[in-house]
Amino acid sequence: MKTDGIRPVDPADVPKKKLRTGDEIPAVGLGTFGSDNYDAATIARAVKTAIRNGYRHIDCAAVYGNEREIGKAIAEVIAEGTVTREELWITSKVWNDRHDDVQGACRQSLRDLQLDYLDLYLVHWPFPNYHAPGVGVDSRDPHARPYIHEEYMKVWREMEALADAGLVRNIGTSNMTIPKLELLLRDCRILPACNEMELHPHFQQPELFDYVVGHGIVPIGFCPIGSPNRPERDKTPEDTNPLEDPVIVGIAERHGVHPAVVCIKWAVQRGQVPIPFSVKPEKFMSNLRCVTEDPLTPEEMEAIAGIDRNCRFIKGQVFLWEGAESWEDLWDADGRIRGWER
Template sequence: MPKLKFSNGDYCDQIGLGTWKSKPGVVGKAIESALELGYRHIDCAAIYLNEREIGEAIQQCIKRGIVKREELWITSKLWNNAHRREEVLPALKKTLADLKLDYLDLYLIHWPVAIKNSILNATLPEDYLPLSEVPVSETWQGMEAAKKQGLTRHIGVSNFSQKKLAGLLENCTEKPEVNQVELHPYLQQNELLQFCHAQGILMTAYSPLGSADRSEGMKRPDEPDLFADPVIQSIAKKHNATTAQILIAWHVHRGTAVIPKSVSPVRQKENLAAAAVKLDEADRNAIHKLDRHYRFITGKFFEIPGNGYVAIYDE
């Protein structure tokens, strides 16, 4: 399995397993099958509301001798309602208790969006806290403290634009080590990738398959389908691979991590086997031309008139 190298010498598998929308009663079995198949990198988040079951499944696999804790790479994310400096450690400790872990491998600020601590899903403008009141740099101080205390080995961000990253880089002691964002052939974000790599920030690609199982309310009627793309399909045919494997292998070649979500052991196996698919220059050039700046996760759900959040991805 190809790996990403961190500046302290730590490694993380480039292909990991996503867990958003992996439901209670299903997610535990999905984690067990993934670990049995050889996944060692699991992407979690407090707001996915499934970390307890994931923790149980990890414990079971450790007990059964499938995997050792030190072989795993477990990422989780700080939810928007714990952005004040003093709220970060309690939120991380809750995630660690749910996951039954002593430490995370990577902890990310999930979104550059702050909401009140008493609220889980903000719906009203007054549920939000403007970044002028709770700046990302304040949240980052909590992240740095978490790393210092050994509660997480690495810290980073998610859904950060180049502008927001640049702002944070000017106001931090420790640099963010990862930026996890939506990446696939229709949203290649080449400039952001170049910027991150120039700054020594690694990237993780989310929704690499187009996130088809998200709620209808998050979808547009005319949304494109990566699986139906004739260029991806013809590259798949050429390599005797599946379209999902081409979509995943492309990130491995680009030097990012990629975290396709699947609860099906058959598809998990297929996705992990993408590590063996070697794209050539012609494939990469053809995929390069598919970019159309199309976001499946628009972030618009955070842009409520009057809450102070506009153009989350560009500001």
């Protein structure tokens, strides 16, 4: 294995989670959303180094704007013999502006990633937005629309067709709520294998977590470290920081690791699949290695369960439609889906 001078991790030591299709997803993936901080070439370089050193799971999305560069990186590590395609787990996601062309969006991601199939394809957000791709985050998009179940089901039928055609091995959801998932589970032919959702010690989403696990859906956790470098537009004065939480810091000191690593260990031991982002090898390798050694104790797991602050960082404010009052309208807090009547 080519290691670039980094201590590699044996992928066989990284736990996996079995999905309803029987496929097994590696319990830690590498995130690839560079936010405003990292360009596509830097992220693709990190993907190459990560795979050469033991990562097998890469979390991609068309909207991150780097699938072409990541595709080249993947092709290179396969060509050099580091991995086979079958040993990799590649996720991608259909963006909101392609809900009316899911097939086309998927084929574009496959072309960009230089793959014949995806291991997992997700509906990135449950809000259609056909007309204004890339709308500014500070303005209300006049074309944004709320969740409309009939439209979501059209998207899901296309997802099912992709699975039937073998272009994607598993299909799933992202940024869903229990009321929306209830409708999908009632009306779908192929059940979602995974739900990607914000999950970190200050946003544990216990009800949604239990709901998806109870329905055989594997939770994939984004922002597992609390996304400390997320764009300024996604920060509000009320936001907390799990990396500075005394409980996390105390456990990190006891284990002699960075607080970020405690967040990753906690996530995997809780039963979710974290997809931490970093382009820095010392960071992304410690995020992978940590789940192969020195687990948290039951007491430490319990202490972290007690620090949930219900603090959502990725609020989705850009998807608010005219007439919606606040970002909370996107999340069905009281069980009611705003803007669409059942």
